[in-house]
Amino acid sequence: MGPKNNAIELKDVCYRAGPSFEIRDLTLNVPYGSIYGFLGPNGSGKTTTIRLFTGMHQATSGEISLLGRPIPKSAPQAMARTGYVPETPHLYEALTVAESIRYHASFFPTWDDEWAGELLGRMALDPDQRVGRLSKGETGKLIILQALAQKPDLLVLDEPTDGLDPVVRRDVLTAILDYVSVAGATVFISSHLVHELERICDWVGVLDQGDLVAELPMQSFKNGIKRIRVTDPPDAPGDTPFVLLSRASTNGLASGETWIVRGWQAPMTQYFEGVGATVREIVDLDLEEGFVELLRSTRPNPTRG
Amino acid sequence: MCRLNLVLATLLVMPLGASLDGQTTRPTESELVARIDSLSVILDRADSVAKIADAVRREERQRLLGGQIDTLQVGPFLVVTPVGQGSLARRYFERAWARYAAFVGTERTAIEGRVFLYGKSESLYGLDSRGSIRVTTRYLSRNRDRAIGRILGGVIAADLPEDLRTWVGDFYIRADETRELEWAYRSLTTTASAAVSDCYDGVLDRCWDAMGLDHQDEWATTWYSASERRLVVRRLNTSDIAGARASCLDAQRDDACMALLVDQDAAAGIPLPLGTRMTLLANALSLGGPAGYRRMAADTDASIKDRLVRISGVSADSLISSWRTEVFQGRPDGRSATRKLRWSSLLWLLVLAGVSTRSTRWRLT
Amino acid sequence: MFQQILFTQWKSVRSALIPIAIASFGLPLLAVQDLALPKDLSAGDPIRALQAEFIFDTWQLWLPFFPILAAILGSIFAINAWSADHHAGHIYALALPLPRWKYVIWKMGAGALLLLIPVTFLSVGSLVAVASFDMAEGLQGYPFLFAQRFLMASLLAFGALFALASGTTRTAVLVMTVGLSVIFGGQLLTFYLSEHILAFDWQLFDWFGRAMVEWPGPFEVYFGNWNLIDV
Numbered sequence: 001m002g003p004k005n006n007a008i009e010l011k012d013v014c015y016r017a018g019p020s021f022e023i024r025d026l027t028l029n030v031p032y033g034s035i036y037g038f039l040g041p042n043g044s045g046k047t048t049t050i051r052l053f054t055g056m057h058q059a060t061s062g063e064i065s066l067l068g069r070p071i072p073k074s075a076p077q078a079m080a081r082t083g084y085v086p087e088t089p090h091l092y093e094a095l096t097v098a099e100s101i102r103y104h105a106s107f108f109p110t111w112d113d114e115w116a117g118e119l120l121g122r123m124a125l126d127p128d129q130r131v132g133r134l135s136k137g138e139t140g141k142l143i144i145l146q147a148l149a150q151k152p153d154l155l156v157l158d159e160p161t162d163g164l165d166p167v168v169r170r171d172v173l174t175a176i177l178d179y180v181s182v183a184g185a186t187v188f189i190s191s192h193l194v195h196e197l198e199r200i201c202d203w204v205g206v207l208d209q210g211d212l213v214a215e216l217p218m219q220s221f222k223n224g225i226k227r228i229r230v231t232d233p234p235d236a237p238g239d240t241p242f243v244l245l246s247r248a249s250t251n252g253l254a255s256g257e258t259w260i261v262r263g264w265q266a267p268m269t270q271y272f273e274g275v276g277a278t279v280r281e282i283v284d285l286d287l288e289e290g291f292v293e294l295l296r297s298t299r300p301n302p303t304r305g
Numbered sequence: 306m307c308r309l310n311l312v313l314a315t316l317l318v319m320p321l322g323a324s325l326d327g328q329t330t331r332p333t334e335s336e337l338v339a340r341i342d343s344l345s346v347i348l349d350r351a352d353s354v355a356k357i358a359d360a361v362r363r364e365e366r367q368r369l370l371g372g373q374i375d376t377l378q379v380g381p382f383l384v385v386t387p388v389g390q391g392s393l394a395r396r397y398f399e400r401a402w403a404r405y406a407a408f409v410g411t412e413r414t415a416i417e418g419r420v421f422l423y424g425k426s427e428s429l430y431g432l433d434s435r436g437s438i439r440v441t442t443r444y445l446s447r448n449r450d451r452a453i454g455r456i457l458g459g460v461i462a463a464d465l466p467e468d469l470r471t472w473v474g475d476f477y478i479r480a481d482e483t484r485e486l487e488w489a490y491r492s493l494t495t496t497a498s499a500a501v502s503d504c505y506d507g508v509l510d511r512c513w514d515a516m517g518l519d520h521q522d523e524w525a526t527t528w529y530s531a532s533e534r535r536l537v538v539r540r541l542n543t544s545d546i547a548g549a550r551a552s553c554l555d556a557q558r559d560d561a562c563m564a565l566l567v568d569q570d571a572a573a574g575i576p577l578p579l580g581t582r583m584t585l586l587a588n589a590l591s592l593g594g595p596a597g598y599r600r601m602a603a604d605t606d607a608s609i610k611d612r613l614v615r616i617s618g619v620s621a622d623s624l625i626s627s628w629r630t631e632v633f634q635g636r637p638d639g640r641s642a643t644r645k646l647r648w649s650s651l652l653w654l655l656v657l658a659g660v661s662t663r664s665t666r667w668r669l670t
Numbered sequence: 671m672f673q674q675i676l677f678t679q680w681k682s683v684r685s686a687l688i689p690i691a692i693a694s695f696g697l698p699l700l701a702v703q704d705l706a707l708p709k710d711l712s713a714g715d716p717i718r719a720l721q722a723e724f725i726f727d728t729w730q731l732w733l734p735f736f737p738i739l740a741a742i743l744g745s746i747f748a749i750n751a752w753s754a755d756h757h758a759g760h761i762y763a764l765a766l767p768l769p770r771w772k773y774v775i776w777k778m779g780a781g782a783l784l785l786l787i788p789v790t791f792l793s794v795g796s797l798v799a800v801a802s803f804d805m806a807e808g809l810q811g812y813p814f815l816f817a818q819r820f821l822m823a824s825l826l827a828f829g830a831l832f833a834l835a836s837g838t839t840r841t842a843v844l845v846m847t848v849g850l851s852v853i854f855g856g857q858l859l860t861f862y863l864s865e866h867i868l869a870f871d872w873q874l875f876d877w878f879g880r881a882m883v884e885w886p887g888p889f890e891v892y893f894g895n896w897n898l899i900d901v
Contacts, residue, residue: 051669056764058667072666080767090761092754094681106674107766389869449871494808494901497723505808536723639815639895646894649886650822657829658778662771664836668760 006065007032007154007186008053013062015052023048023210026062030188030203035180037201037218038190039291045210046190047087050158054084067154080108083147087158089139093132097125097142101149108150116149123171137168144172148179155179157189161196173200198222198287206294213298218287225290226264229280230272233257238275241268245297256280260293380406381417382457387424394423401454404478405461410595419460454480465601471572472517472609474579478587486635489581493632497536498576500528504629512625516582517575518610524571525563534562537574541566581632588628589617671768676780683750683784690743694788695795697739698898701732705803722806729899737892740820743788744827751781752835778832785824793817796898809899816898823891830888853878 008030015023023045030036040046051057053064055075064071066078091100101120105111120127123141125134134142140160147155155176161169177200180187191197197204204221206214214221229250237244243262250256264282272279285293332340375391377384380402386394398421409416445452455477462469462476470476479485493505496515503511513519520527529537538553552561566574575582590597597616607615617624705725755763763773793813800811834842856874863870882889 054765055666056669056761076767076769079765084765086761086765088759088761090758090765092678092682092758092762094754095678099677099681103674103678106671107768389867390871393869393871448876491726491901495722495726495806637895637897637900639812639897639900642895643815643818645885646819646822646891649888650826650891652886653888654825654829657826657833658775660833661778661829661836662774664770664774665838665841666764666770668838669764 005032006030007034007067008036008188009063009065010049010053011063013052013059013064015048015057015059017048017057021045021048021210023052026210026212028205028212028215030186030205032186033184034203035187035189035201036203036205037197038188038205038207039192039194039197040190040207041192041295044207046192046207047158048210049207050156050188050190054079054082054156081110081153083150083152083155085143085147085155085157085160087162089136089143091131091139091143093130095131096128097131097134098127100131100142101127101146104146104150110151112149112151115151116145119145119149119175122175137164140164140172141168144175148175151183153185155185155187155189157187159191160189161191161193169196176200194288194291195286204287206291208295208298211298214294221290222287223284224263225285225293226261227281227283227285227289228259228261228264229256229283230259231256231278231280233259233277234275241265241271245293260285260297262290262294381409382419382421382460384421384423386422390423397449397453398423398457400450401457404454404480405457408478408590408594408598409461410598416461421456451477451480466612469601469609469612472575473583473586475583478583478590483635485580485584486632487637489577489584489632490636492578492581496576496578497533498528499530499533501576507629509622509625509629512629513610513621515576516585516610517571517577518608518613521571524574525566525569528574528576531559531562532557534559534566538562538565541569541573584632585624585628586613586616588631589613589624592617592619592624592627594618672776672780675773675776676783678754679751679777679780680784682754683747686746686750687784687787690746690788691791693739694743694792697732697735698792698795698799699802701729701735701898702799702803704728721804722809725803725806725809725899729897733896736816736820736896737823740823741827741892743785744824744829745831747781747785747824748828748831748835751777751832756835774836778829781828781832782825785821785828789817789821789824792820800899805899808901810901811899813898816896819891819894819896826888826891 006029008028010026010028013023013026013028015026021043026049028049038046038049048057052059053066053071055066055072055078058072066075067081069075069078071078092103095103097120101116105113105116123138123145125138125142125145129138131139131142140163144157144160147157157176160176161172164172173196176187176189179185189197189201198218201218204214204216204218205212216224225245233247233256237247240261242264245260245262247257247259250258269279373388375386375388375394377386377391377395377398379395379398382398382402384394384398455475458476458478462473465476493501493515498515500511500514504515510519514528517524517528525534525537535554535557538550549561549564552558553565590601593600593616597618600618601612601616610621614621614624617627619627705728764770766773796811796813796816800813805811834845837845853874860870860873864873881887883893884890
């Protein structure tokens with residue numbers, strides 16, 4: 001396989017898990033050096049996608065590459081440079097923290113002992129404590145520690161802060177960002193906690209029911225989705241310079257509607273003038289609101305223009 | 306039944322008929338007489354086979370032979386089986402006969418013409434050497450070779466004197482020679498008997514005592530020491546006459562033990578087990594060959610010891626010495642057995658490791 | 671890597687190892703505990719042969735326990751080898767940067783190495799056992815041969831169950847179901863054919879049983895000479 005521009009590439013990947021869930025023709029690209037936020041509601045297929053490109057599931061068709069290596073053929077070589085934090089804790093409970101770290105370190109030649117020790121102190125983990133006796137937060141920290149201390153080129157984090165208290169979440173995210181700033185690694189982070197990703201990701205992919213409904217730079221995603229209050233809107237919007245995600249009557253406003261649009265730019269107000277409507281208000285949506293509206297628009301029977 | 310008689314008789318006679326066709330020269334009177342004699346022997350045999358079939362109860366016969374039959378000549382034996390089982394029957398009987406052929410060999414006239422009816426899961430032995438009908442049913446175990454080997458052994462030994470048959474048990478020679486000699490060696494080493502200990506130490510005369518073939522009248526004192534007699538009393542589960550058992554076992558009074566043993570048959574107290582005794586007989590037969598077998602069948606009046614010596618064709622000391630050497634050579638060799646096992650175990654481990662590495666990566670749901 | 675895999679398995683099996691080691695050490699000693707001179711013999715008797723018979727027969731009574739112990743031992747170690755992975759859903763193992771076959775082989779090697787511990791205890795126990803009483807003339811102890819057989823029996827049980835546990839639960843159930851169906855179904859079929867087809871006289875149980883326990887079958891080691899004390 002030739003050199004790739006993306007740390008993770010999925011091309012037309014299909015996978016079926018049981019009768020009720022399917023991933024069909026999934027194409028996903030995670031650029032090198034990016035912090036890629038993988039958004040989607042529960043059950044959308046985020047973990048399945050991660051398991052596909054880490055070589056734990058076998059796709060029925062399509063091509064997958066991880067750090068330039070074909071998957072699943074070269075999964076061990078690719079995973080040697082990948083720090084993986086799974087959704088559910090996967091460590092051996094009989095081992096102590098120190099033993100678990102030693103076990104993990106033995107598989108990764110790039111392991112940094114000194115930094116592992118530093119992280120151990122920062123995360124305030126007791127090295128003699130049994131893994132099975134750690135709290136959920138401590139377990140999460142240990143898994144992150146192990147993933148970071150192996151100095152990966154790619155960090156794959158599946159709901160890394162799920163169920164963690166805010167203090168622990170902050171510690172975890174800080175550790176990740178510190179590493180990325182120094183090492184320039186690629187990060188793939190999947191979560192349904194949208195607001196968390198908003199602060200750290202520079203790319204976003206949105207998965208819903210096994211389909212990737214959006215994949216674009218974070219800024220474009222955030223800036224591009226607006227809520228516009230319109231008076232005298234046209235019955236049929238016709239050709240719009242933006243993507244109309246939804247429109248709904250505005251309560252209390254005669255002949256007024258609220259439009260949710262994507263890909264908005266300032267000069268597009270001319271469109272409304274052209275159709276005899278008036279723009280009353282343009283409101284920026286945060287990532288979460290935009291995410292919700294995007295999902296609403298892609299699901300069956302949305303309110304469309 | 307008449308039809309069966311006819312078929313059997315025809316089958317038996319046919320080879321003879323073929324041999325008559327090639328005659329071109331005029332036979333002499335003596336040749337004719339000889340031919341008539343041989344024909345009558347064959348006809349007698351066919352008649353006997355038919356009688357055996359008659360003698361078998363009707364329902365057994367129907368079950369065993371219902372329909373067409375095959376007859377096979379295997380060694381000296383005639384095997385009658387339902388059509389379709391011929392190849393199976395031949396295989397079993399040939400393998401079993403091979404065990405005995407070496408020492409029966411040319412002396413097979415003694416057992417010539419014995420008839421078997423073989424019906425897969427059971428075998429009926431029908432005819433003894435005197436032409437008398439003896440019908441014995443034996444239901445065969447799944448190990449057909451072993452079962453038929455035992456039946457043949459029983460047939461061959463049928464004319465042996467009862468005492469020899471009792472002494473040696475099942476006449477089933479060299480079923481598993483290695484194991485038999487191993488256990489013979491073990492019994493020679495561990496049997497609690499003064500006679501056996503002396504035999505192990507090389508006192509050849511005492512080996513006859515160990516085999517229960519000498520000094521049967523004073524067996525309890527000759528074959529065993531006082532403490533060993535207590536074990537014999539315990540083992541034989543003798544009746545407790547006037548508290549003698551307790552006196553023998555608990556108070557360790559030898560006179561009490563002797564009182565319990567004096568009326569016991571010597572055969573019950575023979576030190577060496579049946580399997581070990583069989584190895585002596587097998588050794589004697591291997592030394593004596595077919596002539597030895599003939600002597601075994603013919604010599605009915607002498608003692609077992611004398612008969613064994615005559616079977617072997619060598620002196621008593623030579624026979625016992627030969628047997629003892631064979632048993633000592635058959636001593637269990639744990640080392641070579643373990644060496645063989647090591648290789649097979651290693652191979653199986655490699656196979657299992659190979660199977661394990663096929664374990665799937667696609668296990669997550 | 672292997673060292674860490676070994677350590678992980680050791681950690682999870684070590685609590686079971688104590689009773690196993692005690693059993694392995696103690697069973698030979700238990701078998702010979704009554705092999706001092708039998709009480710109903712007086713010292714002046716020529717007791718050599720008497721004791722030899724007693725020793726050998728007593729050992730034969732205890733003999734069956736050793737292959738059973740070996741089978742149990744191998745099974746425990748095999749199940750333990752995979753229990754942590756099964757418990758954690760195999761995600762950790764699958765995320766490690768080494769091919770699956772290598773991981774399996776190292777795990778198997780680690781389990782086999784750990785088996786040496788109870789086998790060593792058995793060897794020591796056997797040595798102590800044969801030294802603990804007067805061995806009758808004509809008999810001798812074979813502690814090392816005995817321990818070798820025990821090791822082979824344990825390893826084979828370990829290997830068989832390890833291979834079964836290395837697959838998915840679905841595969842294990844499938845293998846067991848298919849295996850048992852073939853054997854029982856085959857036995858029914860061959861029994862029927864044997865009863866109804868004259869030239870057919872073969873039954874699957876017999877053949878399968880003999881193939882398993884006669885040389886060079888995998889379980890022949892369980893049925894051979896387990897004599898710690900022999901001639």
